[in-house]
Amino acid sequence: MRSIVYSETGPADVLRLVERDVPEPGPGEVRVRVVVSGVNPTDWKSRRGSGDGRPAPFPEVTPNQDGAGVVDAVGEGVDGLAVGDRVWTVMAAQQRPTGTAQEFTVLPAERVAPLPDGVPFDVGASLGVPAVTAHRALTLDEDGPRRLAPGALAGRTVLVSGGAGAVGHAAIQLARWAGATVVTTVSGPEKAELATAAGAHHVVNYREGDPAAAIREVAPDGVDVVVEVALAQNLELDQAVLRPRGVVASYANDGGDDVRVDIRANMVLNTRLQFILMYTMGAQNLAAAAEDVTAALRDGALPVGREHGLPLVRFPLERTAAAHEAVEGGVVGKVLVDVSAAEG
Numbered sequence: 001m002r003s004i005v006y007s008e009t010g011p012a013d014v015l016r017l018v019e020r021d022v023p024e025p026g027p028g029e030v031r032v033r034v035v036v037s038g039v040n041p042t043d044w045k046s047r048r049g050s051g052d053g054r055p056a057p058f059p060e061v062t063p064n065q066d067g068a069g070v071v072d073a074v075g076e077g078v079d080g081l082a083v084g085d086r087v088w089t090v091m092a093a094q095q096r097p098t099g100t101a102q103e104f105t106v107l108p109a110e111r112v113a114p115l116p117d118g119v120p121f122d123v124g125a126s127l128g129v130p131a132v133t134a135h136r137a138l139t140l141d142e143d144g145p146r147r148l149a150p151g152a153l154a155g156r157t158v159l160v161s162g163g164a165g166a167v168g169h170a171a172i173q174l175a176r177w178a179g180a181t182v183v184t185t186v187s188g189p190e191k192a193e194l195a196t197a198a199g200a201h202h203v204v205n206y207r208e209g210d211p212a213a214a215i216r217e218v219a220p221d222g223v224d225v226v227v228e229v230a231l232a233q234n235l236e237l238d239q240a241v242l243r244p245r246g247v248v249a250s251y252a253n254d255g256g257d258d259v260r261v262d263i264r265a266n267m268v269l270n271t272r273l274q275f276i277l278m279y280t281m282g283a284q285n286l287a288a289a290a291e292d293v294t295a296a297l298r299d300g301a302l303p304v305g306r307e308h309g310l311p312l313v314r315f316p317l318e319r320t321a322a323a324h325e326a327v328e329g330g331v332v333g334k335v336l337v338d339v340s341a342a343e344g
Contacts, residue, residue, distance in 0.1 A: 003102035004320045005060040009049030012321035012328070015063070023098070023106045025075035030109050032087060036125035037100040037317075037337040038066030040166070041252075042278075044328045046093070058097035063320070064337070065093050067100030068115055068124025078109045086115040088124035090132060090290050094279055100125075101320050103340050110283070113290040116298045121342060122312060126166070126304045126334045127293060129278060134171035135289035136281055137227040137249035138178070140274045144224060145178075148292040150299070154179035157219040159241065161185050162229040163195035163203070166334050167251060169310045170302070171227040172198040174293070177301035183218050185211060185234075191332070198309025212240040222246060232256035239265055247272040310334050 001022050006014040025031045043063050049056075071085040081087070090111050093099035098106055115124040135148060138158065145152040158175040162168045163184030175182045176199040184200040186192045192203045204214045215223065215237075222243025228234060231248070233255035238248045239262065248271065266273070278286070296302050304310045311333030315323040323335050 001103040002317055003062055004317065005062055006047060007056050007060055009047060009054045009056060010052040012044070012047070012324040014047065015321040015324065017318050017320075020102070022104050025073050025106050027076040028078060028109055029075040029106050030071050030078055030081050030112060031073035031104055031106050032067070032069045032089070032112060033072045033104055034067045034069040034100050034102065034339040035121040035342050036068050037064045037320075037339050038125035038128060039064055039323050039327045039335040039337065040066060040129040041327060042129060043093075043099070044324045047324065061093070061097050062099045062102050062105070063093060063324070064099040064101040065089070065091050066125055066128030067092060067105070067339075068121040069340075071112070072104070081109055081112065086117070086119075086121075086124070087112040088115045088127050089113075090128055090286060091278060092128075101317065101337060101339070103317075110287065113294050116294070119297050122336060123297070123302060123304050125336055126310065127170070127302070130166040130170040131174065131293045131302065132278055132286060132289040133167050133251050133276055134174050134227065135292055136276050136278075136285060137171060137251060138175055138225060139288075140247045140249050140272065141225050142247070142272060143245055147288055148174055148178045149295065150177065150179060152178040156224040157181045157183060159183045159185070159215060159223040159226045159238075160195075160200070161227060161234055162254070163198065163200055164191035164309070164332060165229060166310065168195070168227065168229065169198045172200050172309070173302050174296060176201075177296050177299065181218070183215055183223065185237075194306075194309045194311070194332070196309070197307060206237070212237055215241040219243075225249065227251070230255035232259045235259055235261070239269065239271070242269055242271060245270045245272070247274055249274045249276055251276040304334060306333075312336055314338060
């Protein structure tokens with residue numbers, strides 16, 4: 001099979017295309033024929049590591065956490081999955097050498113979830129990191145639900161910071177599916193168009209006018225949840241629009257690693273400031289997210305493509321390095337790697 005691997009950390013050119021034997025699933029594992037692989041910032045950051053030229057965590061690593069494909073072999077003791085099942089992956093490469101940038105990948109059964117019939121593989125490969133992260137952010141409000149379903153967020157207002165990004169896109173779609181009023185902040189007209197296409201009810205350009213006043217006009221009592229991509233830049237705005245006991249769920253460090261917290265102001269609000277990283281959120285939360293996201297898929301709630309607010313940027317498998325560079329360079333949209341034919 002064709003596989004993308006790297007053996008030391010560094011820039012995208014450490015990635016190389018090789019031929020490897022097709023792996024066999026062990027007990028509790030399934031083998032997935034990957035159709036489409038998805039690239040996230042975590043993938044290039046893992047490849048970069050803590051410095052160029054350092055040993056990778058395994059002798060060879062195949063990158064990319066997200067993907068979609070078809071189960072083509074099942075190991076002993078696996079229930080609920082069968083050969084021919086369409087699936088999407090949840091953290092394929094966490095503490096493992098086998099990501100999705102290869103024609104076949106072997107994964108623990110709990111790291112794949114059903115991809116309902118009729119849902120394109122492009123959608124499945126766009127879920128994983130963005131959708132699970134968004135689900136976690138939307139289920140942290142102490143007065144809100146721990147699971148998402150239609151109506152679960154009815155009567156609540158969600159503010160999505162950076163609604164044109166992959167996590168922001170998933171948060172808009174999941175929040176709207178669950179019945180929330182969705183407000184998002186963007187930096188300009190093009191991203192406003194994308195956020196609107198994703199389903200945001202209200203879009204605020206944070207570079208114009210008084211964004212806090214604009215958000216308060218929509219949510220005079222304050223927003224319930226902020227899905228935050230740039231806490232260092234946006235905490236002051238978040239505090240200005242948050243309702244008492246609201247939650248700011250920070251999942252990235254865009255704009256810097258250091259933030260000043262006004263203790264008194266947040267005490268008054270009883271603010272919940274929650275940080276999110278998929279790798280340590282726990283198996284129970286991962287499983288809940290996978291189940292709820294799959295339910296949203298069945299309802300057709302998570303489409304992708306420019307017309308749905310998330311442009312797709314495609315590369316063939318042999319150009320996975322270019323795909324990583326595109327994500328590292330901040331391309332708008334979801335970067336996908338075409339691995340194999342949808343059928344066959």
